Amino acid sequence: xxxxxxxxxxxxxxxxxxxxxxxxxxxxxxxxxxxxxxxxxxxxxxxxxxxxxxxxxxxxxxxxxxxxxxxxxxxxxxxxxxxxxxxxxxxxxxxxxxxxxxxxxxxxxxxxxxxxxxxxxxxxxxxxxxxxxxxxxxxxxxxxxxxxxxxxxxxxxxxxxxxxxxxxxxxxxxxxxxxxxxxxxxxxxxxxxxxxxxxxxxxxxxxxxxxxxxxxxxxxxxxxxxxxxxxxxxxxxxxxxxxxxxxxxxxxxxxxxxxxxxxxxxxxxxxxxxxxxxxxxxxxxxxxxxxxxxxxxxxxxxxxxxxxxxxxxxxxxxxxxxxxxxxxxxxxxxxxxxxxxxxxxxxxxxxxxxxxxxxxxxxxxxxxxxxxxxxxxxxxxxxxxxxxxxxxxxxxxxxxxxxxxxxxxxxxxxxxxxxxxxxxxxxxxxxxxxxxxxxxxxxxxxxxxxxxxxxxxxxxxxxxxxxxxxxxxxxxxxxxxxxxxxxxxxxxxxxxxxxxxxxxxxxxxxxxxxxxxxxxxxxxxxxxxxxxxxxxxxxxxxxxxxxxxxxxxxxxxxxxxxxxxxxxxxxxxxxxxxxxxxxxxxxxxxxxxxxxxxxxxxxxxxxxxxxx
Numbered sequence: 278x279x280x281x282x283x284x285x286x287x288x289x290x291x292x293x294x295x296x297x298x299x300x301x302x303x304x305x306x307x308x309x310x311x312x313x314x315x316x317x318x319x320x321x322x323x324x325x326x327x328x329x330x331x332x333x334x335x336x337x338x339x340x341x342x343x344x345x346x347x348x349x350x351x352x353x354x355x356x357x358x359x360x361x362x363x364x365x366x367x368x369x370x371x372x373x374x375x376x377x378x379x380x381x382x383x384x385x386x387x388x389x390x391x392x393x394x395x396x397x398x399x400x401x402x403x404x405x406x407x408x409x410x411x412x413x414x415x416x417x418x419x420x421x422x423x424x425x426x427x428x429x430x431x432x433x434x435x436x437x438x439x440x441x442x443x444x445x446x447x448x449x450x451x452x453x454x455x456x457x458x459x460x461x462x463x464x465x466x467x468x469x470x471x472x473x474x475x476x477x478x479x480x481x482x483x484x485x486x487x488x489x490x491x492x493x494x495x496x497x498x499x500x501x502x503x504x505x506x507x508x509x510x511x512x513x514x515x516x517x518x519x520x521x522x523x524x525x526x527x528x529x530x531x532x533x534x535x536x537x538x539x540x541x542x543x544x545x546x547x548x549x550x551x552x553x554x555x556x557x558x559x560x561x562x563x564x565x566x567x568x569x570x571x572x573x574x575x576x577x578x579x580x581x582x583x584x585x586x587x588x589x590x591x592x593x594x595x596x597x598x599x600x601x602x603x604x605x606x607x608x609x610x611x612x613x614x615x616x617x618x619x620x621x622x623x624x625x626x627x628x629x630x631x632x633x634x635x636x637x638x639x640x641x642x643x644x645x646x647x648x649x650x651x652x653x654x655x656x657x658x659x660x661x662x663x664x665x666x667x668x669x670x671x672x673x674x675x676x677x678x679x680x681x682x683x684x685x686x687x688x689x690x691x692x693x694x695x696x697x698x699x700x701x702x703x704x705x706x707x708x709x710x711x712x713x714x715x716x717x718x719x720x721x722x723x724x725x726x727x728x729x730x731x732x733x734x735x736x737x738x739x740x741x742x743x744x745x746x747x748x749x750x751x752x753x754x755x756x757x758x759x760x761x762x763x764x765x766x767x768x769x770x771x772x773x774x775x776x777x778x779x780x781x782x783x784x785x786x787x788x789x790x791x792x793x794x795x796x797x798x799x800x801x802x803x804x805x806x807x808x809x810x811x812x813x814x815x816x817x818x819x820x821x822x823x824x825x826x827x828x829x830x831x832x833x834x835x836x837x838x839x840x841x842x843x844x845x846x847x848x849x850x851x852x853x854x855x856x857x858x859x860x861x862x863x864x865x866x867x868x869x870x871x872x873x874x875x876x877x878x879x880x881x882x883x884x885x886x887x888x889x
Contacts, residue, residue, distance in 0.1 A: 281349055281381075287323025291370045293354045300325060300373065301349040301381065303411065304342060306392050314340055316375075318350060321416075326363075326372040327352070335378035345384040345391055345411070351377045399833075404847040406838055418835045421544060422823045426493055428540055429514050429819070432533040438491040438516060443478035445471060445495070450797070455499035457509075465864040471497035474816060476735075477801045479517040480773055483812040484804045491516040493819065501842075504831050505765055505821055508844035513768065514822075517814035523756050523772055526813050527712060531556055534760070534767075534817065538708050541826045549706050556710040556760075564713050569607075569690015571716075574764030575709035577697035581689045584608045584677075587663045593654040596638075599679045606679040607689040608667060611696050615643040615672035621699075622649070625676060628695065634688045638677035645671040694764070708825065710762050715739075718755040719786065729787050732757055735801075736771035737813075738783060745782045760817060762825055770815025777805050 281301040289298065302320035309315075316327040316339055327350055329336045335350070342348065352373040363369030388404075389397050391411045402409045409415055430440070449456045449470035456470040472478075474496045482490045494515040502508040514533075518526060535554055542549040557575070564571050567580045585605045588596035596606050614621065622639040629637035640660060641648040652660045669675070676696065678688035697703045718738045720731035728750050736755040738744050744753050756772035774780045780802065784794050794802055823835040833839040840846050860867065 285322040286318055286320040286325045287367050289325060289354055289368050289371050289373070291356060294356045294371060296354045297351070298354055298373065299349060299351050300327075302347070303391075304339070304344045304346050304348060304384075307339070307344060309340075318348070318373075319411075323367055325368045326357075326366075327375050328355070328372050329375045333375050335375040338378050338380065339375070342380065343384045343386065345387060345408075346380065347382040347384075349379040349381060350375050399841060400847060403839065403841055406848050410837065415834060417545070418823070418827045418829065419837050421541065421827055422819075422835055422837075425537060425541060425823050425826060426819060428537050429533065429822075430493065432536055433491045433514070433516065436489075436529055436533060438489040439487060441479075441482060441487070441490050441492055443472070443475040443482075443492060443494065447472050447478075448800075450477075457497045457499050460863040460865055462862050462864075473498050474513070475515050477798075479515060479814065480735075480775075480801060480812065481804055483517055483519045484807070484809045486519075486810075488519045489516075490518075490814075494816070499844075502840075502844070505824065507820060507832050507836055508840050508842065512819040513816040514819055515814070515816040517812055519810040519812045521772070521811070521813050523714070523758060523813065526770065526772070526815060527555065527758075530760070530815060530817070531710075534710065534762075534822075537822070538710075538762075538826065542708065544826060547706075547828065549708055551708045552710045556712055558712045558714050560715040561713055561717065562715070565686050569686045569688075569693055571713050571759060572761045572764055572766040573711065573713075574694065574697075574703065575711055576703045576705075576707050576763060577693065578702055579610055579612070579693045579697055581686075581693055582608045582667050584663055584666070587659065587666075588655070591655050591659065593651055596651070596655075596677070596679055604680055605682050605685050606677055607685050608663070609676040609678065609689050609692045609696060610667055610669055611639075611674035611676055612670070612700065612702070613672055614641070614674040614700070617641075617674070622674065622676075625692065625695065625699075629678075629688060629692065632688070632691060634678075634684070635680070637688065637692055638679065639674060640677075641674045642669070643672060651677065705828075708762055710760065713759040713761060714757075715754045716757040716759075717751065718753040718757075718783070719750040721751060727788055730783075733769065733771050734784065734787070735774050735780070737774045738779070741776075742779050742782060745779065745786060750786050756813070758815070760815065765821055765825060767821055768815045768817040770813065772811070772813035775805055775809040775811055777802055780805070 278299055281299070283299045286300055286302050300318055302318045305317040305319035305324060307314060307316050312331045314329040314336060316329065317324050318327050329339050339348070350373060352375040354371050355374050357370055357372055387408065389401050389408055391408060394414065410419060434440070446459060446469040449458065449468065450473070454473055456473065459469040459471065461467045461469060475492060475494050479490050492515045494513055495510060496513055497510050500506065500508060516530065518529060531554055535551055538551045542551055559573070561571055564573055566583060569581055583605055584607070585600045588600050588606055591597050600606060619641070622641060625639065626637045638651050639649055640652040642664070647657050647660050664673070676692050678685045678692060717731045718736065719728050722729045732755065736757040739754045739756055740748065757769070758771065759769050760767045774783060781791050781794060820832050820835060824832050827835050829835055838846070838848065845851070
């Protein structure tokens with residue numbers, strides 16, 4: 278017999294009744310029923326009920342052990358009586374009568390229980406993450422993550438992609454987010470950077486002639502945390518393809534994402550559906566108008582409409598003056614709200630003010646009769662005309678966002694989401710994918726008073742050199758795209774600008790010289806001068822994919838060892854101070870910042886002028 282187990286804790290069935298077996302695992306739960314002790318024994322695979330009666334030599338030992346102690350049980354498989362069968366457990370038809378027990382590791386008193394679904398503060402959960410990971414829900418999430426990554430890898434290989442590994446120690450880039458820097462011991466005063474993404478390396482692999490690359494890539498960005506973004510590091514399905522158009526990229530990755538989401542759509546019996554192939558394509562400007570953002574949740578049926586023209590010279594002076602000044606009015610339908618009290622509409626206005634906006638106007642409608650100050654001033658005939666254009670029914674209200682286009686779009690987008698949630702319009706049983714396409718290549722930076730790149734500076738402009746030379750920069754679109762699912766941006770991607778002449782011109786429009794490009798992006802621009810194929814790709818976020826499939830609101834729940842919101846690892850004590858010896862080897866001196874001592878903050882590291 279094996280030293281620790283003949284079966285795992287999810288394996289035994291009615292057909293094993295009468296067998297002598299050995300199990301090992303954690304004591305998940307104990308229940309004393311007057312001389313008979315019931316123990317739920319748990320391992321990675323599941324739970325088996327152990328029965329210990331007064332005649333068993335194992336009783337005294339198991340009775341005194343705390344839960345989460347690790348034990349090995351020898352015993353016999355017995356069939357449960359019909360009334361005690363647990364249909365919720367795969368092993369629910371049997372139980373094991375313990376003949377002996379070996380204590381592999383006795384647990385101390387726990388800082389947090391493993392059994393049950395009680396919520397605990399983030400600092401406790403992350404400080405004792407190894408205990409948190411034993412809890413059923415989190416444990417299943419991490420196993421799901423492994424299965425999803427395996428599925429992604431298999432599907433990419435089946436699509437003809439080759440897996441590569443790109444460097445972790447690389448050069449800092451002036452573009453993008455803030456880098457994590459790593460000091461060099463052998464090159465005093467110089468630093469490596471952890472890659473924000475394998476972007477340049479994967480493009481160089483295309484230049485090297487490998488044609489189709491992918492990688493489950495670790496990426497590092499010194500950014501603040503959000504619900505859908507982990508601070509410090511994350512993983513993405515990074516891929517690149519040569520000799521492709523935008524549609525070729527979509528055709529390659531859509532079956533991978535669709536297949537993975539279909540494979541796990543029924544995880545934990547959730548029974549969800551996935552939008553059909555091909556995924557919908559939505560131009561950026563259309564998305565900003567209809568949904569108020571560039572990552573729309575298409576499960577929400579509400580669409581925003583620009584109704585500025587309806588208020589030109591209207592009786593509602595406030596909106597009329599807004600439109601006359603060149604600003605906009607956007608309408609957000611509120612379906613079937615006739616039975617809602619005025620408080621519902623007033624609460625929405627209060628919510629908008631809490632979000633930092635002046636307010637959210639509204640008009641109510643019941644049986645075709647309008648209510649509210651906007652409708653009163655605008656007049657019922659004009660309101661009917663507006664409602665007809667929006668396709669509204671006699672019991673549908675309207676919210677209005679007015680002001681500068683960008684602010685009105687943002688407020689309307691947030692209101693669309695909130696109305697959808699408040700009215701329970703969002704179907705949680707669906708995964709709705711779309712591509713956002715035709716992003717603007719450039720935008721006007723009001724602070725710097727100059728034209729700058731709006732998104733990815735290495736995207737190919739639509740129209741290539743001719744567009745750069747003949748069009749208004751703010752009218753130029755890029756071969757750039759985002760993949761979005763249920764309002765979550767999974768990745769950005771682009772057809773790359775592989776021609777040095779077009780790249781120099783694009784950067785020139787944004788105010789960068791040829792020397793700036795040659796200095797900051799030497800590795801890539803030099804490679805392109807030796808023959809580069811047209812290429813493009815994307816990089817869907819693995820953490821976000823798993824978060825959606827696990828139906829978790831926070832990305833932390835699908836990462837084995839996440840950091841806190843302040844990018845701290847409470848379990849391992851990172852970031853931490855290092856020894857003076859290590860600092861000397863790296864030619865770094867710690868300089869205390871003004872007021873730092875009083876605040877008891879850690880000092881800042883700087884490079885010593887000389888490694889004497």
